[in-house]
Every structure is written in C-alpha cells, then in structure tokens.
Amino acid sequence: MPAIKRPYPGHPGPELTDCGTPARSRFDSLLKVSKVRACSECKRHKLKCETKAGEASCTRCARKGLKCVVNSELHRLIENDNEWKSHYVSQLEQVQNAVCDLLRRNEMPELPTYPSSYSRIPPLIMEPATPAAAPVTIEHAEHANASSAMAMTRENSQEPTLEESELVAAPMRSLYEVTKLRNLRSNLNSSVGNGASPPSALAQDFISRGCISIEEAESLFAVYNSTMNQFLWGGIAMPHPDLDSVRRASSLLTAAILAVAALHIPNSSDLLNTCYKEFANLVSQSTLNRYHTLDDIRALTIGAFWLSDLSWKLSGQAVSIATEMGLHQCVRKMLKGDRTQFEGAEVWYLLYLVDHQFSTAYGRPPIVREDLAIRNFKTFLECPESSQRDIRLIAQVTLFAILSKAYDLFGSDTDQEISEDSFAQLREFNVQVDQWRLHWQPQHLVSPYVGTYPSKGVSLHYHFAKFQINSLSLRSITPSARLSTDRKEAADMAISSAIATLHMVLEEPDIRNSIVGVNLYTHAMVAFSTVFLLKIAWNWKATSLNVDQAQVYDLVERIITLMSSVRASDKHITFHIANGLRRILTHLRLREGKRIETQVAGEEEKVVVADDEDTSSLGFGFFDESWNDFANLMDMFDFLQPGHWPTD
Template sequence: MEGSPSDSAAVLALRETFGDRKPPDITRKITACVACRKQKIKCHMGANGQPPCTRCKKRGLSCTVNKSLQMILESDASWKHIVDRKIRILEAALGKVANHLSLPDLIDEAIDQDDEINEDVEQGAMPTPSVRAGTAHISPTAERHTPLNFEVVMDPDSGPAAIPGSVVSPIAIPGMETNRADQDIITRGVISLEAAQRYLDIYQNRLDHFLYRIIGDRRDMAEVRSASPLLLAAICAVGALHLATSDFEKCYQEFASIAASQTFSRRNTVDDIRGLCVAAFWLSGISWTCVGAAVRIATEIQLHRSIFQALRGDRTHYQRTRLYYLVFVCDHHFSVAYGRPPMTRRDDAIRACMQFLETENAVEDDQRLISQVQFWSVGSDIYETFGIDVERPLDSSMIEPLRRFSISLDSIRNEWTRRFRLNEYVGDYPRKGVGLHYHFAKLYLFSMAFRGIGKPGFKAADVALDIDESANTAVLSATAILRAVNDDEEIQGFLNGLPSYFDLMIAFAVVFVLKVATKYAASVRVDTSEIRSLVEELVVVLKRITSNMHPRHLLVSVAKGAENLLERCCPQEVTGPVPSNAHVTMNEPNFDQNLFDMSVDDWNGTSFNNFFMHEFDFLTNQGQMNGYQPDMNWTGMQQMP
C-alpha cells in the first residue's frame, strides 16, 4: 500500500524524496514515555493512548513519548503545508481588500519584496531576523541621504548681480524623484479611506477657513494624497483632534514619523510646507519644531522671491507668495509670544503685501491674511524695540515707541474691521477675529508697563503717569478678551477650531487679570470682585465648551488650569473695589506670599511651578511654556483618565 488516504500531500512528497511513497516500516513502536523508560517500569497511558500516563499525571511530571525520526519529519512537513495554505488564503483576502480600496500597488509591492527574499534564499543570503526587524520600522517616506556633488553653473538669463549661491548647484541624482504618495497614511493602513475623508471634510469646510485657506484651492482626496503624504497626515491629525476621535494618536504619530523622515530630504515641496503649517497652527506640542522646518524649506525653495512674479499676475507665484505670508504669520505666532526672535523678517515680500492685494488673483481671504501680516509686523517691531529683559523698567525713551505702536495697532484694526463681511464657512469670524487679535496685541504691548515692577528705578517720576495709563490699557485689553469669550456665543463656537495661539492668549489674559486683582491690586485701578466674576464665568464657559473636546486639546488644559488658579488666587472672601485714588507705587504691596505659590501640579500631571504666576510679560514664561506640550508627551498622556 503506497499510502493511506489520510496521508497529506506534503507527507507523500517527503516520502517521495526518499524514493518510497510507502509508510516506513517501524519495527519497534515506542509506547512508553521518557520518564517511565528511564525508570524501566511499565508505562500506562490513558484510554486514548495519549500522554500523560498514569504515573506522570499523578506525580505532575512532564510526559512525552519519543517519536522516530521519520515521524518527526512527516509531522513537520504536514504543519508547514497547513501554514502555507493559510497564508495563501490570507493573501487572497488581502488582494480583495486592496482591489476594493483601489490600492493594487499594495499587493504588487509585497510580491516584489517576496521575490527579493526568494532570490536571497537561492543565493544563500537570507537577511537575519534582526536586520528585517530593523527595516520594518523605517518610515515609508524615508529616503537614502547620500553626499551630493556640485557643479558651477552660469544662467544666461541673469546678469552679473545674481545671488552668489545661485552659481553653485547640486548635481541631480537619477531615481530621486520617486512618488512618496505611494506610502501615505491610508496606504499604510493607519486609518481607513472613509475616516481620512471625514477629516479632510472637517478641515476643508471649517478649520482651513480660520487660517485663510492654507491648502489653497479646494482639493479632493486623490489630489491631497498625490500632493504630499505629510500634508495628508497633518490634515488627518488636526481633523481627528477636532472631531475628538480615537484616531488622533495614530495620525499624530504618523505625521511626526513622516516629518522626521523628511528632515534631510532634498525633495520637499510647497505642499510639504502647507502640511507643516497645518500642524504648527493646531498641534501645540510640536508647533515650534514644525515652524522651524517650514521656514527653512520656504527659504530653500525661494518662496520669498515669488512676490515679483506674483505682482505681474502669475498665479503659481501668487500661490507661492501667499504661502510665504502664511509661514510668516505662523512663525510669529510661536516666536514673539514665546520670547523667541522671529525667523522671518520684513523683506521685499512683506513690504509689498498691500500691493499683493491689488493683483488680479487676490481674494477676500488674502485680505484677512494680510491683516495678520500687518499685525505681526508690528508685533515683531515691538519685540525688537523692547527686547527680552523683563527686569528692566521702562524709561522715558521707551514711552514714545509705546505710543507709536499703539497707534499702529489702532489703525490696523480700523482699516480691516470695516472691510470684512460674513464668511460662508466661519460666519463673522473675519471681523471678530480682527478684534481679538487687536486686544491680544494690545495686551502684549502694554504689559511692558509692568516690567521691572518692584525693582529700583521702576516708575520714575518722569514716566509715572505714562506707566499708569499703559497699565490700565493692558487691563482693559485683558478684560475685553475675557468678555468676548464669555458673552459672544459665536466666538465660543469658534474655540474648537481656532489655532492654539488663541488658547495661549486666553490663558495669559486670565493670569494677567488674576495677578493684577491680587498680588498687584494696589498697582492698577481695578474692581477685584468684577475680575473674579469674569474669571468665574470664563471657567464655566470653558468647561462647557471643552466637555466634548478631545482631552489632548490645549483648551482642555487651559480650562482646568484657570479653575485651579482661580481657587488658589481668589478665595471666597473677596474684598471690595480698590479706591479710585489707587495708583502704581514704587514698591510692591504687602501680600500673603503663600497665596501666590501657584504650582499647578494637577494640570494633567505636569508641573507648572510659577508658570502662570510670574511677571505679566510673555517673555518670563517662555521656559515653562516651552516645557508644556500637552499633545507631545504620549507616555504621560496615555496615563490620563
């Protein structure tokens, strides 16, 4: 008999290799287990003849019966045959899934990799498990970075006054222009196509209009995917954050992985810059990192030089120029307010921003964008003029610039408020946003009045009245911010969508008024009970708004922190209004120092020693604020309730 019907094809094939399809003639069948044979005693197996035997079961011993070599080989061949069949079934199922998702390349690439492995096996060069495990974690968009060779070139169309660096150019490497879109967040299976479409919809129909359409003209999913995997990952991360879905963590990590892999890329595009800007505006934990990369790439691909062709009506250069303006605004969002020098300067493109609006391609969103360019140009001038030494009191030489900047901010607000009308996607935000940015800038400017408070030379006689006026203006701007959030339901609806800079400024306004109403209550004419009422109402509003937000949203932490600070700063016994004749004094008033030891240890487990309760100026808080990255520290965040 050549083989029983139960013998598998793999077993029969194995026997064939030995030249005989018959089962082996085993002259002596082993029935005793190893333990019993060692003791040379009779082994009593169970009713079905399978281990464990009676003795091993009673003594709790390991009961095994040795098999012949032939039986071991046949068992191994049978197991491999079953596994091979299951893998083929899995491949067929994945092929159907890939076809359903219109991703035929997914299977093709797997087949190509399988062919490479087979070739390695045939050549005796099978990669070790450690090597394969290492390559499995390489980002899909990572590219090999090899040293470049350069050549000297002479452009016949340019004159002798060319940019010096333009005469040395890297030599192109064949094969560098591969399509990175083949490995985006959808292709890699991080999220489904349907989920990505939801995130693109919320971004394109709402979020993008708060920032003057970063991605430019409307695009469908196929266009976004082909444009940049980095842009798609950023949109998905921001969309998931604002829809409060569980995909946020995955999308965030995928974006960070792609961005890191492209750090040294020589193939970055304008759409990669868009992706970095999207992430910077909304993903607070990595904003500064993304801004730095965006500025570097923007200058590398010469966005700042497109203004000249844009003014001549070239649409491609128009889009490049407005992207440069977005990079400028993004840079200033996360530099000036954090005490960092801006990386972008007032160059030809910035100086020509009003001319840009006169081009045939300009639309209303460009007007909103240019209003921001003007606000932040003044903000940059404020930073350059007053510097970062917050211990130095203002002197008479600084009063005139203070007034000049205030007038500039007033002019910008008056100019742009009257221009804007209701927006199809974000309602009256264009006009109300100008008001909020105006008060943010005013608060930043006039908080300078408190520099050096309590230090020798603070509020010298020749500037005392000016400092009083500036201090009160700062309080008015801070309370205007709080009232706007408390009283305007439309603004409340904007908060789950506005960039994180707004969350920062709301937090700063809260801290500012609490310090003025408590520690420095004798320095400014302020009704402390009104301040407490404003902050109490703000806490209620923020808790209601953030109740449905993703826990990683910065405003969630701001709401918790504001509530904690209110409880510590303003106990229930609140004193009445400060007399109207109160004024800034040369020395700090007496107060209970323990009340102002405001280490907010319960902000998501992050220590905020003196984070908010230091001097009013933004710059003093830079170190602590840089350490506060609520959506960056995933190890700690994953332990949140």
C-alpha cells in the first residue's frame, strides 16, 4: 500500500462520519493504486511505453517487431494486495460504527476523545501541520479530554414523554424531560448494581503497567483480606474473594486495598508510596466522573478509614457520590420487596458510619441523618442475605444514632457549657448506651480471623461512647469552678470510661494485638482518651474529681510503649501517636519537677520554661480553654490534617 502523504496546509481534510472517523469515500481513495501498464521491453530500457487505441502492442515493440508482454504477475499481485486491504478497511469501518453505536447507547464520550495506546505509530489520517507543532503524549491527550468543551448533547429520543413521567419528581428530572440533555441525567435513573470497570481497566491498572509486580500485589491483598478487612465489620467494604476479581471490578478499589496493606508492612516505604500515589491519582481523576460503581464507593471508604492524610476529604466524597447514585433509596425499595437493593443498602449503612465517625473526628456536623434506613435496620437484618458481618455493621450504626441525638441536643460549640437542666437528658443517653451494649454484645460471634475482637470491640466502643457523652459535662468549665453533684458525677464517669478504654487496649489480648490494624477512628479515640486524662491529671488534680495522676502517667507510658512496638510502616499513625504522647508526658514531668523545686525552696510557684525545652505541645492549645475540644486534639497530634504525607 503506498505511503499516505501529509495533507498540504489549507487542505479541507477528510470527510468524517458521525462518530468522527474518516468516511468510506476517503478510505477508498487511499486504496486506489495505478495499474501496471509498461511492457517488459520498455520497462527494461526504462522507456515510456505508449500504446495506441485498438492495438495490442506498444509503439516501440511494433516498430522493432518485438513481442509486447506486460508483467501480469506483478499486476495480479498488486490487485490482490489492494483487494485484501479494501476488505480489512471495510471491517475496520464496521467495528468503528459498532463502537460508536455502543458508546451512544451507554451515554459515554465519543470515540475520537479516547487516546490511542500506540502514540508512536502515525495515524492513518494526519491533520495539517502547524509551524510550532509539538509531539502529543497520551497524558496530554487525557488532560485535554478532561478539560474539553462543555457537552450539550441531546438524547436520541427528542420527543417528551409526559404521559409516562412522574408527576412530582426532583426539579432536575423535569429539566431533563424538557431539554433531553444527557449531561443532566442523574445516576438516580441507573441501577445500583455492582457494575464493573471496563474490560480494559485490568490491562491498564498499575499492576499491568509494571508499577508493582503481581507477586507484590498478591501479597498485599492477602495481608489486607486476612486482617484489616476483617476488622472492618467482617469484610463489608471488600467482598471480593481474590485480587483478580478486585482488579476486574475497580482499579480504584485495587489501589485503595494495596495502599492500606502497604501502610501496615514494615520497611515498605517505596511500595507504599507507589500504591498511595496511584490511589490519590485515581481519586483525583474520578472527582468529575458521572458514573461510579459500588466498588468505587467502597474504595473511598477504605481510604478514609486508614489513610489519615486523605480521610478528611474521602469521607465526604464517598457520601456525595452515594447520594448521586441513589443509595439512600435502597432501604426504601427493600421495604417494598425489592431484594436486589440489599447490597446498595449495605453500602449506605457503611457510609453512615464513615460519615459519623469522621464528623466526630473532625468536629463537623454529619451529612447523613437518621432517616428511614436507620430506623428500619431490623428489616435489613431479616433479609436472607444478611450475615454476621451485617450484625456487626448495624450494631455500630445504632450506636452512632444515639451519639447523633446527643450531638443534636448539645451541639458542638466548645465555648458553651451544658446547663444543669441538661443532666437528665445526659443520663438518658447513658442508659441508652448501656442498653445498646446489653443488646448487641451477645450477638457478636468469635471470628476465625480476629478472634473475640468483634465482641470485645463492642465493649471498647461502649467506653468510647460513655466517655464522649459524659465529657460534655466539663465543656467550657475551668478547674477553679465549683461543680454540682450532677456535673461531678458525669465528669467522674467520663474519667472512668477513658481509663477503661486504655485498660482494654492494654490488657485485652485481641484488642491489644489489633491496635495496628484497626481503623483511624479507633486510634483517634484512644488518643483522645489519653490526652483527656493527661489534661485532667494536670489541671484538675487539686479538685474533688476522681483522678490519680500517678495512675494516669503509668497508663500513658504503657500506651506509648504499645504504640511504639507495632510492626508497620513508619508512616503508620501509631508511631506518630506514640511520639506525640511522649513529648507531652516529658513536658508535663519537666514542669512538675520545676514546680516541686520552687515549692521546696519556699518561693512562689512559678513555672519558667527553659530556652532549650521542647515546647511543641504548647503551640497546639494543650493548656488553653478549649481543653476538651476533640478537633483541637487533632491539630495537636497533626495526624488528621491534609498535606503531611511525603510523595517522594
């Protein structure tokens, strides 16, 4: 086939089909090949072979009396070559038309917007050259596609169908019915089934690209599946049995699982950075995607539960995408008898926990409120598809429903103390938490992966909840204030719950052994309980509160030892908690020593910080008025804020 020349500047270019590919007439013109006309004698002498009309021999052969023979084999070879090329061009055109039709039916971008994987091969039809033309890479093409012009494509059916539409629907649905613009269509109209990524996703993920080997990926998947996945309510967030099925389901889920697993493996910085970068890039690319799957949402929740640098954003993004997909409607549809909505409902309950755990951690109001789904959890558990992991999940959901009511009643303003009249409601919340533990703990069975952690975890979260509720009694209260009987009772209960939390972490084997694998919320609550006790022991030891400074310091030292001894990547949050607590405890003991020295000398008590003293803890409000502000604690440890994960 002859070479195809670049069109000259100003050339109008080939006529294109509806899907942006060259028209058939252009293909035909490319395949036209001149016939072989010169005879053998003229060709041998490199002379022009001229044949008069109606004569069998050329002019030269007739004049010299030579036999005029044309090389028919070469002519036949060229004709055959032209024939098979024409055949395959026809097949290529059929494939292009079929792909364009499939893209239109699935409301996906048009074919020309997809970059070619073979950027080194020149295209069949080349655009006119420009004076400053630069090579176009795949990355540049993808960026151009992401920032392409605003699409205002209408549906194939242009006629409105008011007879079949809902009378009272969301306003955007009515706008869509009027305009028929595809970019107005919401995922509410699509099924909630666990769709899969395109078949090409597996061939294009970072394992296939060679960023990590398949052996490394299999090893990371095994670590996650047997540990972290089991701590997360028995595998709710990752239901796939093997790595291959995960890769086929979602590249985003694959990257999330491997990044979290790498975070829990010692001396794996390079592997962690590779997986983390891939996950962060995929999250960034998916931000403006219109279509997502349940596995994409699961990937965001997994990242939020363990990747401290991204959790602040991923938790909100997961809820936002889920509402676009209509997961909040799954339970309502289940109540009407549609059992196909079970998986979507399960993911919605998971998102409820993600949202409420991190609303607590970051001191922000939750997005997902107590709705029909939360109130009808019994119907969910009665489904034939329900299992032990769903019992563990719903137990947590019902606990955070109680805590949400307390949040709504008392608010989150750390400058606003609760009134004396509020302690009746506070006691009611304590009773509800007590009843919660009595109801759910017996239903948690021993796990073949994490032992008695499910049952012990109920007790741990029970102490978390009691601590959170009763610590409100000291909100915006100074150590010099006179405490009423009700306030002192609640404060002592908060202290005892915080101490019980640390005792469980230190002394219950299945809790102690799991401290490295549990999610970020558990680490945050352990840190919160520890700092609360340190502040009480330092600022309130002269009051009538039931606190023993020596006991608190001993517990903190043991927590530091435990957190420092875990086997994980140096970026794991436990190491940062241990280092932060060590600095605080050292600082307090230094100040305590100086206080004792001044008292022995008979001088007025006055603490002077030396020039070379580590004052890092002072800069985070450790002794300011917002001493029981949970969000303030997060700043102090600097482990829940964005921007602290090196990317090199």
